[in-house]
Each structure stands twice: as structure tokens, then as C-alpha cells.
Amino acid sequence: MNNIDILAIGDIATEPFIKIKESEAETKCDTDGSHCKVCLIYGGKVPYESAEVCNAVGNSSNVSIGASRLGLNSYLMSYVGDDNTGLQNIEKLKDEKVNTEYVNIISGMESNYHYVLWYGKEHTILTKHVEYPYAFPKELPEPKWIYFSSLASNSIHYHKEISDYLNSHPNISLAFQPGTFQIKLGIEPLKDIYSKTKVFLCNLQEAQTILKTQESDITKLIKMIHNLGPKIVVITDGINGSYSFDGKESMFMKAFPDESFVESTGAGDAFSGAFVAALSLEKEISEALIWGAANAKSVVGFVGPHKGLLTRAELEEFIKNNEELYKPIIIV
Numbered sequence: 001m002n003n004i005d006i007l008a009i010g011d012i013a014t015e016p017f018i019k020i021k022e023s024e025a026e027t028k029c030d031t032d033g034s035h036c037k038v039c040l041i042y043g044g045k046v047p048y049e050s051a052e053v054c055n056a057v058g059n060s061s062n063v064s065i066g067a068s069r070l071g072l073n074s075y076l077m078s079y080v081g082d083d084n085t086g087l088q089n090i091e092k093l094k095d096e097k098v099n100t101e102y103v104n105i106i107s108g109m110e111s112n113y114h115y116v117l118w119y120g121k122e123h124t125i126l127t128k129h130v131e132y133p134y135a136f137p138k139e140l141p142e143p144k145w146i147y148f149s150s151l152a153s154n155s156i157h158y159h160k161e162i163s164d165y166l167n168s169h170p171n172i173s174l175a176f177q178p179g180t181f182q183i184k185l186g187i188e189p190l191k192d193i194y195s196k197t198k199v200f201l202c203n204l205q206e207a208q209t210i211l212k213t214q215e216s217d218i219t220k221l222i223k224m225i226h227n228l229g230p231k232i233v234v235i236t237d238g239i240n241g242s243y244s245f246d247g248k249e250s251m252f253m254k255a256f257p258d259e260s261f262v263e264s265t266g267a268g269d270a271f272s273g274a275f276v277a278a279l280s281l282e283k284e285i286s287e288a289l290i291w292g293a294a295n296a297k298s299v300v301g302f303v304g305p306h307k308g309l310l311t312r313a314e315l316e317e318f319i320k321n322n323e324e325l326y327k328p329i330i331i332v
Contacts, residue, residue, distance in 0.1 A: 010060025013112035066273030150179025266305020
């Protein structure tokens with residue numbers, strides 16, 4: 001068996017992207033522009049513009065594909081049902097050269113199938129996480145990195161099994177990007193995961209939810225999360241850029257211009273996957289921020305989380321052509 005550069009752990013799904021016509025819906029927001037909702041005709045028929053099915057999506061699956069595109073030996077540990085959807089997800093991973101040895105097919109269960117409602121520049125995802133019989137394998141070659149993210153709500157014991165494995169394999173570097181359930185679960189039940197995390201990644205809104213604060217200054221939020229145990233904290237803020245803190249130095253990386261923007265699904269995963277891939281290749285945090293920003297910029301030019309993911313050659317060429325204008329800066 002080849003060495004495992006990155007083992008991504010988390011749920012996998014299929015998602016059709018349904019683009020709603022601009023004239024067939026509207027958004028309603030609070031007076032300050034927050035808490036926006038998409039409004040459709042209730043009880044009527046709503047014309048849509050297009051629909052495109054994307055297989056093998058989900059935070060961990062997206063990262064496993066992104067890492068493979070960048071030339072790393074990438075594995076995914078996940079679960080699918082014994083249906084066509086599950087088989088199509090596995091085939092997609094294989095096409096992307098992601099090792100599927102630890103993608104378990106569960107007899108009699110269905111695969112995760114979500115729906116993405118794409119309206120304007122944003123999307124709303126209708127999700128349903130199948131509660132699989134999560135169990136960490138007793139025999140597993142030691143990966144260089146584990147990338148851990150979204151799971152269903154019956155997975156608390158699985159978190160403990162992963163934590164125990166990390167205890168017995170202290171040389172493994174853990175990247176943790178909490179999913180919806182893990183954020184709702186709170187800090188205390190996951191304190192062992194936080195304490196073992198080398199790289200913690202989330203966006204601004206997720207950081208506020210995790211910390212139960214309205215604080216919007218990311219330079220403060222990254223330090224607050226760092227106090228929970230992670231060695232390196234990265235918080236992204238869309239087109240406003242990204243921030244990192246390693247306990248000593250804070251950095252800011254502005255986002256590359258998105259003049260070719262189509263939609264934003266998977267941009268965070270593209271950033272996170274490239275950031276961790278760079279660190280796994282022993283790059284500095286400053287370079288990892290550039291890798292993340294470049295990969296995210298490419299992904300938003302396409303529908304879905306995979307089409308725009310860069311190969312290492314493409315990423316290095318893009319950075320070479322832009323490195324004089326876009327570099328991380330040290331902030332107080």
C-alpha cells in the first residue's frame with residue numbers, strides 16, 4: 001500500500017444544482033441586510049433555468065479530490081448506500097484518483113442526496129444526512145494528515161474513536177473543519193478533537209456560532225479559537241479574504257479578484273484543501289494562504305465544487321503570474 005498523504009474523513013453526497021430564474025424569486029432581509037431568505041411562490045410552479053448533478057460532494061470528499069488534483073496520495077473514509085447514487089460517487093472518486101478503500105457500502109441504506117437551490121450569487125442547500133453505522137477501522141496505515149469534517153448526528157462515538165486513534169498515533173497532523181452537526185454540538189463534547197487539531201478551518205459566520213459571539217473582528221476571533229487548542233487557525237471571509245494565526249503571528253491574505261464568478265459552492269473546501277496540501281508539502285503558512293486563495297478563486301468560476309479545482313502545475317502557474325500583487329501581510 002502507498003503512503004497516505006491525506007485521509008479525509010466525513011460524509012459524501014450527491015447534489016443537483018438547480019438554478020432558479022432571477023425573475024421567479026426574491027430575497028427578503030432584515031433592515032441591516034442580514035438573515036436573508038429566498039422567497040418562492042407557495043403552492044405554485046416555479047420555472048428554473050438549469051439543473052446539474054454533482055457527485056461525490058461534501059467537505060471531506062471535496063478536499064480529497066482537491067488534494068488528489070494537487071498531486072497528493074489522497075484517501076476518503078466515508079459511507080454510501082448500496083444504490084446507484086453511492087456507486088456513482090465511488091466512480092467519481094476513482095476518476096479523480098482518490099483511493100476508495102475506506103468508502104464503505106452499507107447494504108439496505110440509501111446514499112446522501114442533497115439539493116442546491118442556486119439563486120443569484122448565493123445558494124441554499126437542502127440537506128439530509130443518513131445515519132450510517134460509523135466505526136473507525138482497527139487496522140489503518142498511519143496517514144501523514146487526517147482531514148476531518150461533516151458527519152451525521154449519530155456520530156458522537158465515532159469522534160471518540162478518531163480521537164483515540166490520534167492519541168495512539170501522535171505523529172499524525174489533524175486538520176479539522178467542523179460541519180453543521182459538529183458546530184451545533186458545541187466545544188465541550190469535542191474538546192479532545194480541538195486540542196489535537198494542528199489546523200482549524202472555518203468561515204466568519206461559523207466562528208461566531210462556535211464561539212457564541214457577535215464579535216466580527218476576525219483578528220480577535222482567530223485568537224479566541226486558538227485558545228481552544230488548535231495550533232493554527234484559519235478563518236475565511238469570502239471575497240474579503242482570509243486570516244491565519246499560529247500562536248505567534250497573524251496574517252491576512254486578500255482574495256483574488258473573481259471577475260469570472262459563477263457561484264460559490266465549494267470555495268471554502270477548495271481553500272482548505274489547498275491550504276492543508278501546502279502544509280503537507282512543508283510549505284510555510286504564508287504560501288499555504290496563497291494556495292488556498294488561488295484554488296478558491298478558480299472554483300467560483302464554475303458550477304459545483306470540483307470543476308475549478310486546480311492541478312499543482314495550474315496552481316503554481318497562476319501564482320507565478322500574480323505573486324507580485326497578491327501576498328499575505330502580517331497584521332497586529
